[in-house]
Structures are given as C-alpha cells and as structure tokens.
Amino acid sequence: MSHSHVHPTPPARLRAPLGDWARLALRDRGILVNVVFVLASIVLVVVAAFTSPAFLTQDNITNLLSQIATPGLLSVGMLIVILTAGIDLSVGSVVALTGVMSAGMSGSMPLPVALFLAILVGTGCGVANGVLIARFGIAPFVVTLAGLTTFRGLGFVYSQIPIAPEDPSFLWLGSKLLGPVPLVAVIMLAVFALAWIFVNRTTVGRALVAIGGNPDAARLAGISVRRHLVLAYGICGFTAAVAGVILASRVGIAQPSVGVGFELDAIAACVIGGASFMGGRGSLVGTLGGVVLLGLINNLQNLYNVQSYWQQVFKGLIIVAVVLARRAGAREGGG
Numbered sequence: 001m002s003h004s005h006v007h008p009t010p011p012a013r014l015r016a017p018l019g020d021w022a023r024l025a026l027r028d029r030g031i032l033v034n035v036v037f038v039l040a041s042i043v044l045v046v047v048a049a050f051t052s053p054a055f056l057t058q059d060n061i062t063n064l065l066s067q068i069a070t071p072g073l074l075s076v077g078m079l080i081v082i083l084t085a086g087i088d089l090s091v092g093s094v095v096a097l098t099g100v101m102s103a104g105m106s107g108s109m110p111l112p113v114a115l116f117l118a119i120l121v122g123t124g125c126g127v128a129n130g131v132l133i134a135r136f137g138i139a140p141f142v143v144t145l146a147g148l149t150t151f152r153g154l155g156f157v158y159s160q161i162p163i164a165p166e167d168p169s170f171l172w173l174g175s176k177l178l179g180p181v182p183l184v185a186v187i188m189l190a191v192f193a194l195a196w197i198f199v200n201r202t203t204v205g206r207a208l209v210a211i212g213g214n215p216d217a218a219r220l221a222g223i224s225v226r227r228h229l230v231l232a233y234g235i236c237g238f239t240a241a242v243a244g245v246i247l248a249s250r251v252g253i254a255q256p257s258v259g260v261g262f263e264l265d266a267i268a269a270c271v272i273g274g275a276s277f278m279g280g281r282g283s284l285v286g287t288l289g290g291v292v293l294l295g296l297i298n299n300l301q302n303l304y305n306v307q308s309y310w311q312q313v314f315k316g317l318i319i320v321a322v323v324l325a326r327r328a329g330a331r332e333g334g335g
Helices: 018-027 029-051 058-067 069-083 091-105 111-136 140-158 168-175 183-201 203-213 215-220 225-251 262-272 284-303 308-333
Strands: none
Touching: 029 284, 029 308, 058 069, 058 183, 058 284, 069 091, 069 183, 069 203, 069 225, 069 262, 069 284, 091 111, 091 140, 091 225, 091 262, 111 140, 111 225, 168 183, 168 225, 183 203, 183 225, 183 284, 203 215, 203 225, 215 225, 262 284, 262 308, 284 308
C-alpha cells in the first residue's frame, strides 16, 4: 500500500526565481534612491581626496564637522515639523535672535543663565508659531513667514551691531574638541539620537507622524492635534535656539543679520533624507545623511574656491534634482 505525501504549495513569492527577488527589491525605488545618495557621498569623498590635498587633513575634517552642527540641529527640528505636514521658515531668524541675546546677556549675568534664557526665548518663538497654527488654523507657511521677519526684527531691536561676548568662556562651547571631534558635532549627534528615540519609540512621537499622515484619523483616535502641533513647533524653536547659541560661540561673534537662508539648508537636508511635505514620512538617519552630503558639497566648493553665488546656484540645482528623484521613487514604489 503506497502512502502519498501532500506537500503544501509554497506562496508565489517563495517560488519566485532569484531574478524575481531582485525585481521585487528594486520595485521600491525609494531604497534605490537612498543607495544612490550614499554612493554619491562616497564618490564625493574619493574625488575630493584625490583632487584636494587639504580635504583629508585633520583641520579640514574638524572644520567640516563644526560647520554641519548648526544646519544639523536645525534639520532635526525641521523634520519633526515636516512630519506633521508643516514647515518652519523662521528658524534662521531664531538663530540670529538667540545668538545676539546669549552673547549680549553673557556680559551681565552668569553664562549658564544667559544661555538658558536665550534658548527659552527661541523655544518660545517656536511655541508662538505652533499656537497660531494649531489654535487659529493659519497655514504654517504664512505664520512662519511672519515669524521670519518678526524674530529677525527682534534681533535688530536687541542689537543693531554685532556683539562680541565679554565672557571668554562663552567661546568654550564652540571651540572645545573631544580628541579630533568638535564638541558641537557631538551635541548635534546626541540631539539626532534623542530625536530618533522620540519619533520612533514614544507615543507622542508616533502621534506626530500620525497627524502628518492623516490629521482627521489621528483626531478620531483621540490624539490632541493642537497640543501636538504646538509641541512640534516648540521643539523646532528649541533646536534653532541651541543652533544659534552654538554658532555664536563657534564664530566668536553674534550678528542679528546671520542665518539668512538657513531654513533652506534645513529643508533641503530633510528632503534629501526622504521627508515628504505631505507629512507622515521622514527619516532622522536620512536627514543626517542629507546634512553630511550638503556639508561635503559646501566644503568642497570652498576648497575649490567656487564663488559664493555659484555655490547657491549649485545647491538649488541639487535640491531640485533630489526632489525629482524622491518623487520618481515614491511613484514607482507605490506601483
């Protein structure tokens, strides 16, 4: 008597030949775009190493890490706002305001108090943006555009001329090295790590992402959309304030005119990292990669003595190319 053994039919995906697996992997063009950006960064480093003797020197690497600290901090707050389908155009002005306030107050009160008050003011600017957006339903673009001019004006009200801090210890934060690594770069990486935990491992962080994906569904799920929006813009103001203090400490002088266009660099880093202006999608790891890539591009252009206005042209073209690549990746990935 023969015994027949019935074997379950494997799912179609398991029966797919190796070539189909490759095609399935490539269907998500978003992953492919990420790989391309990583390869582009590697190519930039290799080309720079062979064409510029100064690129791999310790001084240049230290300088590069110091320079990306400010846009890196701005990008963290900007991404959290973008995750809610918002935008904050006022971060550059907050950098200027908190920079001049921290430098100015450091001569008349203990340094920690001066830094705390300046960061508190910057956080308050973000909260004010959030209240206007969440409570009155004004578009984020309009509110933060108004904030851009208002906070910049407050910086000039505080001081119309650059301020050199009187306390020599004010410069410690921006000049301290931990081995070959600047302290400001360590602070930036720590903020990225904390933000990653916040967005991916906390209920509040996941709620912000949910609000960006579908605010009505989030509201029906019991999430207080207004409070979370105020929190998101408050965080953005906080990171901008810290960036302003760090920048003033690093360059040794605070100017009310500094920070023009900083918001564009932060937005560009988020977009390069895969963030969507529609909300609900973005990556802190990808944003950090965007910060590094833009920092490399700026550093190389300086080493090659590219004129500043051509640098702006190249950066604009890069942003457009990245947006197009991300858009194509999302379209193909969605089938």
